[in-house]
Amino acid sequence: GQNIDQPTEMTATEGAIVQINCTYQTSGFNGLFWYQQHAGEAPTFLSYNVLDGLEEKGRFSSFLSRSKGYSYLLLKELQMKDSASYLCAVRDSNYQLIWGAGTKLIIKP
Amino acid sequence: DVKVTQSSRYLVKRTGEKVFLECVQDMDHENMFWYRQDPGLGLRLIYFSYDVKMKEKGDIPEGYSVSREKKERFSLILESASTNQTSMYLCASSPGLAGVETQYFGPGTRLLVL
Numbered sequence: 001g002q003n004i005d006q007p008t009e010m011t012a013t014e015g016a017i018v019q020i021n022c023t024y025q026t027s028g029f030n031g032l033f034w035y036q037q038h039a040g041e042a043p044t045f046l047s048y049n050v051l052d053g054l055e056e057k058g059r060f061s062s063f064l065s066r067s068k069g070y071s072y073l074l075l076k077e078l079q080m081k082d083s084a085s086y087l088c089a090v091r092d093s094n095y096q097l098i099w100g101a102g103t104k105l106i107i108k109p
Numbered sequence: 110d111v112k113v114t115q116s117s118r119y120l121v122k123r124t125g126e127k128v129f130l131e132c133v134q135d136m137d138h139e140n141m142f143w144y145r146q147d148p149g150l151g152l153r154l155i156y157f158s159y160d161v162k163m164k165e166k167g168d169i170p171e172g173y174s175v176s177r178e179k180k181e182r183f184s185l186i187l188e189s190a191s192t193n194q195t196s197m198y199l200c201a202s203s204p205g206l207a208g209v210e211t212q213y214f215g216p217g218t219r220l221l222v223l
Contacts, residue, residue, distance in 0.1 A: 004151060008149075030206070031210075040217075041216065041217075042113075042199065042214035042216050042217055043152075043199070043214050044214070045212075045213075046130070048211070064214065087151070089151075089152075091210070095210075096154065096167075097152075097154070097185055098151070099151030099152040099153075100151050101149055101150055101151045102151070109173040
């Protein structure tokens with residue numbers, strides 16, 4: 001079956017760095033997405049990886065290793081507004097998105 | 110900016126009622142999707158559509174149907190609501206199949222079936 005695993009919850013301190021991991025087992029691979037979802041709101045797109053390596057976008061970076069079925073989202077200089085759930089999703093061979101359950105990130109002052 | 114709107118933020122219905130959830134996007138996107146989101150689970154795809162009058166079953170279509178009569182509008186129908194359909198329903202749209210094919214989400218409808 002298809003499976004996306006990410007930690008349920010993480011806690012970090014304002015100003016620090018946090019890494020949210022995602023491992024996947026899917027039938028085929030056509031890209032990996034990270035979305036941010038604040039409580040009670042819609043998910044919004046953060047990043048996309050289809051080739052191995054690191055994609056940097058401001059304070060957020062996303063890394064992919066296709067051979068290991070592994071990705072992480074790195075958040076630097078954490079701000080209180082970064083408190084949210086972070087969803088990992090993989091596009092499979094049918095171009096359908098398979099979603100992880102999300103990681104709830106709690107930022108403490 | 111892409112805008113995806115959903116007809117209601119909150120709905121309370123009774124078991125056995127017919128429920129309509131409407132979704133409209135204003136960016137001429139080809140693809141539209143209906144998901145449900147439950148605590149501890151990833152988004153689960155109910156139905157999707159790649160074109161007007163076209164629909165495909167997702168992972169959990171049982172108990173649901175959809176309608177896409179116009180490109181911008183995708184409706185989710187619960188023919189006879191049941192308590193296990195209490196959930197957050199998210200609509201999304203995307204412009205095509207290839208490339209950085211991000212999905213744009215509506216604000217969600219939180220449905221409670223009593």
